[in-house]
Amino acid sequence: MRTRVKFCGFTRVEEAVYAAHLGVDAIGLVFYPPSPRHVGIDRAIEIVHALPAFVSVVALFVDEQEALIRKILEQVPIDCLQFHGDEAPEACRIYGKRYIKAVRVQENTEISKIVDGYRDADALLLDAYDPSAKGGTGNRFDWGLIPKSCSLPIILAGGLDSTNAKRAIEETQPYALDVSSGVEAGKGLKDKDKMAAFIAAVHQGDRTINDRKI
Numbered sequence: 448m449r450t451r452v453k454f455c456g457f458t459r460v461e462e463a464v465y466a467a468h469l470g471v472d473a474i475g476l477v478f479y480p481p482s483p484r485h486v487g488i489d490r491a492i493e494i495v496h497a498l499p500a501f502v503s504v505v506a507l508f509v510d511e512q513e514a515l516i517r518k519i520l521e522q523v524p525i526d527c528l529q530f531h532g533d534e535a536p537e538a539c540r541i542y543g544k545r546y547i548k549a550v551r552v553q554e555n556t557e558i559s560k561i562v563d564g565y566r567d568a569d570a571l572l573l574d575a576y577d578p579s580a581k582g583g584t585g586n587r588f589d590w591g592l593i594p595k596s597c598s599l600p601i602i603l604a605g606g607l608d609s610t611n612a613k614r615a616i617e618e619t620q621p622y623a624l625d626v627s628s629g630v631e632a633g634k635g636l637k638d639k640d641k642m643a644a645f646i647a648a649v650h651q652g653d654r655t656i657n658d659r660k661i
């Protein structure tokens with residue numbers, strides 16, 4: 448088993464290429480204008496074209512207009528969509544693309560019920576709820592709220608960094624980890640050392656769970 452990793456919120460070509468060379472599985476581009484990590488179409492194209500093969504590109508949207516999503520998809524080679532707002536299942540599937548539905552988890556969130564509506568999603572991303580922001584907050588949520596079994600692969604997000612990634616894997620065994628703030632030098636600027644430390648922590652977590660299975 449290997450836990451996949453997505454680093455989200457790149458705004459610079461060089462940092463995305465560095466992440467790819469560290470072995471990240473996916474890089475996220477934030478097409479949400481209020482975010483400090485927001486990228487425009489031209490910069491997104493530059494970043495995607497600089498990446499080596501076998502690195503997936505995920506486009507993150509928050510309750511975005513269909514026309515703008517379609518415009519971005521026409522111009523930027525995107526592998527997967529990440530819907531981080533209150534998008535209904537029908538709104539997520541109309542593009543005919545792989546998609547990830549993000550859920551911002553609170554004490555009373557009925558994760559299993561939500562999954563029923565998004566059965567055709569490729570994964571369910573669980574992030575911390577924050578009333579003042581839609582994501583990328585660096586906040587964690589209670590991992591005890593994650594269902595023990597789920598019909599969709601779970602991507603764990605929210606406040607991850609190199610100090611808790613290993614434990615996150617050991618305790619929740621997700622399909623993937625997604626991190627933004629925890630590998631940054633400042634909002635929208637990735638830190639090479641933090642990215643490398645995060646990947647190393649994921650390898651350690653994977654070793655522990657693989658050893659347990661032997």
Ligand SMILES: O=C(O)c1ccccc1N[C@@H]1O[C@H](COP(=O)(O)O)[C@@H](O)[C@H]1O
Binds near residue numbers: 479482483
């Ligand atoms: O990164 C953002 O700015 C962002 C904005 C709006 C919605 C989601 C956003 N990012 C996603 O938030 C989670 C958690 O991020 P963090 O590691 O806690 O900073 C992650 O899935 C990002 O893809």
